[in-house]
Amino acid sequence: MSIDIPFIWIAFKEIIKALPITLILTIVPLLVGFLIGMGVAFVRIYKTRFLYQTANGYVSFFRGTPIIMHIMVIYYGVPFLVDRVSSKFELNLVSSKIPIILFVLIALSLAAGAYLSEIIRSGILSVSKGQLEAAYSVGMTKFQAMVRIVLPQALAQSIPNFTNVFVGFLHTSSIAFLVSEKELTGAANIVASTNLKFLEAFIAAGIIYWGLTIIVEGISFLLEKRVTSYSRGGVS
Template sequence: MQLDIPFIWTAFTEIIKALPLTLIIAIAPILIGLLIGIAVAFLRMNPIKILTPIANFYVSFYRGTPVIMHIMIIYFGVPILFESTFGISLNFVPIAVFVIIALALNAGAYLSEIIRSGILSVSKGQIDAAYSIGMTTSETLRRIVLPQAFASAIPNLTNIIIGFLHATSIAFLVSVKELTGAANIVASSNLKFLEAFIAVGIIYWGITIIIELFAQLIERKITAYSNTGVARN
């Protein structure tokens, strides 16, 4: 077998067309998951009977099982559920929607932990100080707690975003035509597997590096006023 280097470029231009779909499958779950995550994080920090144990189990279960299970169970399970209870066939729903639902539930579990540790990282003194100058609870949250919590959560958030970008590759197993799916099509129609996967590898790598650069930029901006650590930057 010989490596056909020019074909890597051909495959690259063909596969990159699937980038928008990949970005949608990666970003939509994170946005939905953020809402779930905030709700779950508050449930776990301010215990409510019955609901808090459910939230705890949800986070632990989703963090303890592979993403592929979440995708498969939603992809096969939701249509059966709808058909048996409402008698509605979900054949018209694009597969990508099931993947987004599965990843959003997964994102909620991971993000709730990040939000929780971000909020816990803000010292109690900050909240006391805010109250002492007469801020209301919502002002304290909006102006004092959340900005600092966000700043300390950025490295974790970056990892999550990169993780979800990579998790979208699993969607190809339920035949969604995102980057990996497109690579597989290019590979099998030209019988050049290695070249196609090198091309798609470069695409993923490139996006990851861009995300990391963005995160560094935002982190520098947001922590410009911070007064912690061992060195002045």
């Protein structure tokens, strides 16, 4: 067996066309998940009545079960519910018209929310209570102290954890191929199957994933450097 080096470049050019879908499946769930995670984190920190146990259960379930299961349950479960509700209330809704990518985005967003809520919660708790007391002493409200004092520090300290989650979901997006969503891994599989050059195709896909990871880590490093310089009163 020999490796067709020139074909790696051919496969690379074909697979890279699926990059936009991979980025959508990574960035959108993380943005939505951040909003979910922020809300869940505050519910758990302040032990909001009626919501606290639900938030705990949500985090426990989505962190304690594999993401591929979330995708499959939503992929098969949501259409079932849509068809049942549509039939019962005589609505003009057909689950087959719902884009597959929407199911994947819902599943990934819910999973991202659970993971990010823990990162945000631990970041907030890491800020000393003395800073809150100092903020209150100068007349800040609890909301002002949280937004202006606590959250900036909590999020800055959590940059490495956010980076790990981003990279993790970048790689997890490959699961979408199981429900026929053509992202990078799906494109690699199609190229490999069509040309019967599996090794070369997946080497090309691996190079793309590796390159994206290096870019993300580089951006994270620059953000950490800037945040550290700012917190010390210097310049980056």
